[in-house]
Amino acid sequence: MIYMRIFTILTCLLGGLNLFAGDEIKGEEIAILTDAPNVPPAITRTHSTKVIVNLEVKEVKKRMADGVEYVFWTYGGSVPGKFIRIREGDVVEFNLHNHPSSKVPHNIDLHAVTGQGGGAGASFTAPGHTSKFSFKALNPGLYVYHCATAPVAMHISNGMYGMIYVQPKKDLPPVDKEFYVMQGDFYTKGKNGAPGLQSFDMEKAIDEHPTYIVFNGAVGAIAGDNSLKANVGESVRLYFGVGGPNIASNFHVIGEIFDRVYPEGGTKVINENVQTTIVPPGGSTIVEFKLDVPATYILVDHALTRTFNKGSLGMLKVEGPENKLVYSGKQLDEVYLPEGSGIQTMPDELAPKVPVAKNLEERIKYGQAIYTNNCLACHQGSGTGIKGAFPPLAKSDYLNKNKELAIATVVHGRSGELVVNGEKYNSVMPAQQLSDEEVANVLTYVYHQWGNSKKVVTPAEVKKIRAQKS
Numbered sequence: 001m002i003y004m005r006i007f008t009i010l011t012c013l014l015g016g017l018n019l020f021a022g023d024e025i026k027g028e029e030i031a032i033l034t035d036a037p038n039v040p041p042a043i044t045r046t047h048s049t050k051v052i053v054n055l056e057v058k059e060v061k062k063r064m065a066d067g068v069e070y071v072f073w074t075y076g077g078s079v080p081g082k083f084i085r086i087r088e089g090d091v092v093e094f095n096l097h098n099h100p101s102s103k104v105p106h107n108i109d110l111h112a113v114t115g116q117g118g119g120a121g122a123s124f125t126a127p128g129h130t131s132k133f134s135f136k137a138l139n140p141g142l143y144v145y146h147c148a149t150a151p152v153a154m155h156i157s158n159g160m161y162g163m164i165y166v167q168p169k170k171d172l173p174p175v176d177k178e179f180y181v182m183q184g185d186f187y188t189k190g191k192n193g194a195p196g197l198q199s200f201d202m203e204k205a206i207d208e209h210p211t212y213i214v215f216n217g218a219v220g221a222i223a224g225d226n227s228l229k230a231n232v233g234e235s236v237r238l239y240f241g242v243g244g245p246n247i248a249s250n251f252h253v254i255g256e257i258f259d260r261v262y263p264e265g266g267t268k269v270i271n272e273n274v275q276t277t278i279v280p281p282g283g284s285t286i287v288e289f290k291l292d293v294p295a296t297y298i299l300v301d302h303a304l305t306r307t308f309n310k311g312s313l314g315m316l317k318v319e320g321p322e323n324k325l326v327y328s329g330k331q332l333d334e335v336y337l338p339e340g341s342g343i344q345t346m347p348d349e350l351a352p353k354v355p356v357a358k359n360l361e362e363r364i365k366y367g368q369a370i371y372t373n374n375c376l377a378c379h380q381g382s383g384t385g386i387k388g389a390f391p392p393l394a395k396s397d398y399l400n401k402n403k404e405l406a407i408a409t410v411v412h413g414r415s416g417e418l419v420v421n422g423e424k425y426n427s428v429m430p431a432q433q434l435s436d437e438e439v440a441n442v443l444t445y446v447y448h449q450w451g452n453s454k455k456v457v458t459p460a461e462v463k464k465i466r467a468q469k470s
C-alpha cells in the first residue's frame with residue numbers, strides 16, 4: 001500500500017518534470033509587431049522562447065473622418081495598437097516606451113498577463129521614460145490590451161487599445177489570410193461630422209453616447225481603397241476585438257457566414273455556421289470563413305445606426321471567378337402584379353356611390369377630386385408625369401388622339417411599351433378601381449386640363465369599353 005503511494009507520487013513528479021521540460025525557454029527573439037489590419041506571421045517554432053516586445057506610446061493627430069481630426073493616444077502610432085503575436089509558454093520581456101512628446105503618463109494592462117493589474121502598475125511610464133516587466137504566457141488565446149491610467153475610460157476612448165495573440169502550442173489550422181480589426185467608440189465635443197480638430201467629451205463618454213463607432217480608428221479605415229482584400233477559394237481568419245471603452249459589437253459580415261467561431265477569443269470552436277457574434281468591450285473573437293464567390297463583403301456592427309451613421313463599416317473585397325450556383329446575382333427584374341391587379345373589373349357592389357354629375361362643370365369638378373386621389377401620385381399634379389417612369393397626361397398625344405384608348409387604360413390598366421410625345425415608356429399602369437361614373441369624371445377633367453383636347457367622356461362610353469375586355 002505504502003509502496004503504491006510512493007509510486008504514485010513519483011509518477012506525478014516525473015510527469016511534472018516532463019511538463020517543464022516541454023516549457024524550457026530556449027533563446028530569445030524580438031517580436032514582430034504589425035499595424036492593423038495586418039497580423040504577424042504564424043509562429044512556426046515548437047519550443048518556448050524569450051520574446052522581447054518594444055511598444056511605443058505616442059500621442060498623434062490623425063484623421064477620424066473626412067475633415068475631422070483628433071489627437072489619438074496610441075500604442076505604436078495607430079489605432080488599434082500594434083498586434084503582438086507570441087506563443088503559449090513564451091516569456092515576454094515587455095518594454096513600454098512613452099514618447100517624450102506625450103502630455104501624460106501611460107501604462108498597459110494586457111489581458112494575457114497573469115499577475116497584478118495585467119502589468120498596469122509595473123508599466124506605468126512618464127513621458128520620455130521606458131518601463132520594463134516580464135510575464136509568462138500561461139494561457140493561449142486572443143487578448144485585448146489597453147491603457148489603465150486614470151481616467152481609464154478617457155485613455156481607452158482616445159484609442160489606447162490593441163490585441164496580443166498567444167498562439168496555442170497546437171496552433172489553429174493554417175488559413176490563407178489573417179486580418180486584425182478592432183471596434184472602438186469615440187466621444188467628441190462636436191457632433192458626428194463636425195469638421196476640424198475635435199476634443200474628447202467626458203460627459204458624452206460617461207453617458208455612453210459615442211459620436212463615432214469605428215473599425216480600426218477612423219471612419220473608412222478598412223473601406224474603399226483601404227478595404228481588406230482576398231480571393232475566391234481562400235480561407236480567412238479575422239482577429240476581431242472591441243477596445244470600447246463602452247460599446248459591445250454585434251459583429252457581422254454582410255454576405256458571409258462564419259464557418260467557425262472561437263467565441264470570446266478562446267481556443268475552442270464553440271459554434272459553427274454563425275451569422276452574428278457579440279463581442280464585449282475588452283473582449284475578442286476569432287472567426288473563420290471560406291470565400292466561395294466574389295463580392296464586397298461588408299463588416300458591420302449589426303446595430304446598424306452605428307454602421308450607417310457613426311462609422312462601423314468595413315469591407316472585404318473578394319475577387320475571382322463567379323459561381324452562379326452559390327450565388328446567381330440578379331436573374332430577373334420584372335413587374336410584380338398580385339393576382340387580379342393588372343386587369344380587374346369593378347364589382348358592382350364595390351362601386352362607390354358618387355353623385356351623378358348633372359352637367360360638364362360638375363363632371364370636371366368631381367373629376368378633379370378623383371384625379372387627386374387616384375392619379376396624381378404617378379402622373380403628378382400638373383399632369384407632367386415623371387420622365388422615364390410615368391408618361392405625361394398634359395398634351396399627351398396618346399390621350400388626346402382617342403378616347404377609347406384612354407378609357408381602356410384607366411379601366412383595364414395597361415402595360416408594355418408605350419410611346420407618348422416621342423418618349424418611350426415600358427411600365428405598368430394598374431387598373432383603376434373606379435366606377436363608370438368616376439372614370440367619366442376623371443377623364444373629362446384630364447381632357448379639360450393642361451392644354452388637352454377638351455373631350456367629354458360619358459359613363460355610357462366607359463361601360464361599353466369595360467365590357468369589351470373582362
Ligand code: HEC
Nearest residue numbers: 374375378391392396399414415416418425426427428429
Ligand atoms: C401607379 C402609378 C399610376 C397611377 C396611379 C395612374 N397611372 Fe396612368 N399610367 C401609369 C403608367 C406607368 C403608364 C404607362 C403604362 C405603360 O408603360 O404601358 C400610364 C399610362 C396612362 C395613360 C396613357 C398614356 C398617356 O400618358 O396618355 C393614361 C391616359 C393614364 N395613364 C391615365 C391615368 C389616370 C386618369 C389615372 C387616375 C385615374 C392614372 N392614370 C393613374 C401609371 C399610373
Ligand SMILES: [Cu+2]
Nearest residue numbers: 106147149155
Ligand atoms: Cu494611456
